[in-house]
Amino acid sequence: MQEDETARIVAPGFISSCSQCNIMECCLPFGMSESELDGLDGLVGTYRRLKRHQTLYRAGDPFQAIYAIRSGSFKTDIWLEDGREQVTGFQMPGEILGLDGIGTEEHSCNAIAMQDSEVCVIAYAKLEELSYKVKGLQHQFHKVMSREIVRDHGVMMLLGSMRAEERLAAFLLNMSQRYVARGFSGTEFHLRMTREEIGSYLGLTLETVSRAFSRLHDEKLISVRQKHVWVLNAPGLKKMIRQPSR
Amino acid sequence: MQEDETARIVAPGFISSCSQCNIMECCLPFGMSESELDGLDGLVGTYRRLKRHQTLYRAGDPFQAIYAIRSGSFKTDIWLEDGREQVTGFQMPGEILGLDGIGTEEHSCNAIAMQDSEVCVIAYAKLEELSYKVKGLQHQFHKVMSREIVRDHGVMMLLGSMRAEERLAAFLLNMSQRYVARGFSGTEFHLRMTREEIGSYLGLTLETVSRAFSRLHDEKLISVRQKHVWVLNAPGLKKMIRQPSR
DNA sequence: CGTTGTGGTTGACGTGGATCAACGGTCTTT
DNA sequence: AAAGACCGTTGATCCACGTCAACCACAACG
Numbered sequence: 001m002q003e004d005e006t007a008r009i010v011a012p013g014f015i016s017s018c019s020q021c022n023i024m025e026c027c028l029p030f031g032m033s034e035s036e037l038d039g040l041d042g043l044v045g046t047y048r049r050l051k052r053h054q055t056l057y058r059a060g061d062p063f064q065a066i067y068a069i070r071s072g073s074f075k076t077d078i079w080l081e082d083g084r085e086q087v088t089g090f091q092m093p094g095e096i097l098g099l100d101g102i103g104t105e106e107h108s109c110n111a112i113a114m115q116d117s118e119v120c121v122i123a124y125a126k127l128e129e130l131s132y133k134v135k136g137l138q139h140q141f142h143k144v145m146s147r148e149i150v151r152d153h154g155v156m157m158l159l160g161s162m163r164a165e166e167r168l169a170a171f172l173l174n175m176s177q178r179y180v181a182r183g184f185s186g187t188e189f190h191l192r193m194t195r196e197e198i199g200s201y202l203g204l205t206l207e208t209v210s211r212a213f214s215r216l217h218d219e220k221l222i223s224v225r226q227k228h229v230w231v232l233n234a235p236g237l238k239k240m241i242r243q244p245s246r
Numbered sequence: 247m248q249e250d251e252t253a254r255i256v257a258p259g260f261i262s263s264c265s266q267c268n269i270m271e272c273c274l275p276f277g278m279s280e281s282e283l284d285g286l287d288g289l290v291g292t293y294r295r296l297k298r299h300q301t302l303y304r305a306g307d308p309f310q311a312i313y314a315i316r317s318g319s320f321k322t323d324i325w326l327e328d329g330r331e332q333v334t335g336f337q338m339p340g341e342i343l344g345l346d347g348i349g350t351e352e353h354s355c356n357a358i359a360m361q362d363s364e365v366c367v368i369a370y371a372k373l374e375e376l377s378y379k380v381k382g383l384q385h386q387f388h389k390v391m392s393r394e395i396v397r398d399h400g401v402m403m404l405l406g407s408m409r410a411e412e413r414l415a416a417f418l419l420n421m422s423q424r425y426v427a428r429g430f431s432g433t434e435f436h437l438r439m440t441r442e443e444i445g446s447y448l449g450l451t452l453e454t455v456s457r458a459f460s461r462l463h464d465e466k467l468i469s470v471r472q473k474h475v476w477v478l479n480a481p482g483l484k485k486m487i488r489q490p491s492r
Numbered sequence: 493c494g495t496t497g498t499g500g501t502t503g504a505c506g507t508g509g510a511t512c513a514a515c516g517g518t519c520t521t522t
Numbered sequence: 523a524a525a526g527a528c529c530g531t532t533g534a535t536c537c538a539c540g541t542c543a544a545c546c547a548c549a550a551c552g
Contacts, residue, residue, distance in 0.1 A: 088399045160449035207541080454510075
């Protein structure tokens with residue numbers, strides 16, 4: 001596991017500030033004024049680069065920092081003693097990792113890079129300190145946490161009340177939206193996760209996920225080729241969620 | 247629906263401060279020093295009393311305040327267009343309601359009293375303001391939100407990876423712990439919610455919940471009489487979660 | 493260029509929990 | 523104290539998804 005050694009690479013020299021960052025619009029500083037943004041210099045202490053499959057933090061690790069994804073993508077998961085895995089989320093650039101650690105001072109899940117990725121390391125102490133100085137930062141941070149809670153409730157809805165095809169439709173619509181928010185196509189994209197990981201997230205087996213893909217394909221709502229997805233009929237996907245029984 | 251009118255009752259005259267409150271230990275101020283506690287005067291603007299089945303807030307309501315439960319209990323839920331309900335949580339005294347509203351400035355779920363209850367109304371603007379003054383309040387609030395996220399991840403685990411009996415066992419253990427934290431018995435307690443509400447929370451039908459109760463009873467892990475539960479063998483319940491297949 | 497491994501699809505079959513239905517117990521209301 | 527609504531239990535049946543298994547696509551590597 002000497003993977004983790006090579007992961008602790010600090011970006012050489014130059015640390016660009018939040019105000020220069022091109023993914024600001026879907027990150028922590030979203031909606032802050034010019035002057036407030038200037039106050040964020042020094043919020044990001046270092047960067048950290050991870051290769052595919054490397055772990056940013058593990059359940060039980062002491063909590064010190066939160067992480068803003070600069071590039072790449074992650075999954076977070078929890079393991080039960082008997083080996084069952086539950087993927088609790090997939091994260092994209094601009095999204096914040098590590099919020100689970102604040103309450104207990106240690107992380108409660110694992111965060112794993114799904115591709116070569118880079119994160120901004122934000123020391124939690126620094127965040128708290130700057131929150132006192134930079135009007136607006138505190139509120140932004142609260143919003144980020146609140147949205148995470150709302151997202152989680154959406155996943156509960158999905159896991160507790162929807163059938164397999166609905167879950168996949170909801171998942172694809174969600175991915176689509178998030179790609180759009182980042183300036184990518186919402187109708188054609190490449191999923192970084194395997195069918196098994198999607199299944200773990202959606203509370204299904206990989207076979208059921210595969211079959212659900214095929215059925216959405218048959219119904220001409222999407223087109224699939226391995227991890228590449230075309231959304232052919234987004235309203236159709238939405239409608240499917242509203243009509244549970246077939 | 248003039249229910250809601252009668253609910254807007256402000257406690258007559260005297261508003262006791264957080265420092266006087268007997269459920270402080272499991273509420274927002276937990277872990278704050280004496281001097282910090284004094285700074286919290288004025289945090290709670292008013293109280294609000296609700297009768298059973300009354301709504302504290304609904305999805306779509308503009309967000310203005312969060313609520314600390316003083317007495318009673320609540321459930322939060324979301325509704326899909328087609329009428330499917332998902333209960334996203336059950337809340338007890340000391341726990342905070344309304345965190346879902348910060349991100350979008352409006353509530354994303356409904357909060358309903360499961361019995362006659364009383365909440366402290368904490369204007370969010372006031373909370374932000376006091377966070378700048380009272381060292382420690384900000385951190386406490388972050389902890390509360392973080393714990394909510396961790397709890398939600400636990401529910402995802404439950405919904406995504408556990409079978410019916412395991413879900414119920416996990417639910418009962420969780421309730422037990424929370425009663426203990428409030429100074430009540432963890433081995434004998436009264437559930438305020440119906441089988442249907444438990445089912446909605448656990449992603450099961452009420453019949454399956456009922457059968458799971460019966461099976462745990464048969465296995466001598468618990469004793470049940472309607473809503474009254476005796477935990478006879480807590481380690482046994484825990485063990486059951488670790489051994490998924492029967 | 494074949495070999496090996498990982499990931500994805502599809503089919504056959506089994507099963508846990510949903511659905512439908514009947515009934516009994518318990519609170520609420522008057 | 524009786525009536526009625528609500529709630530909980532249990533049985534019979536059904537079906538969506540899990541399980542097991544075979545096979546195929548594609549990437550990595552010698």
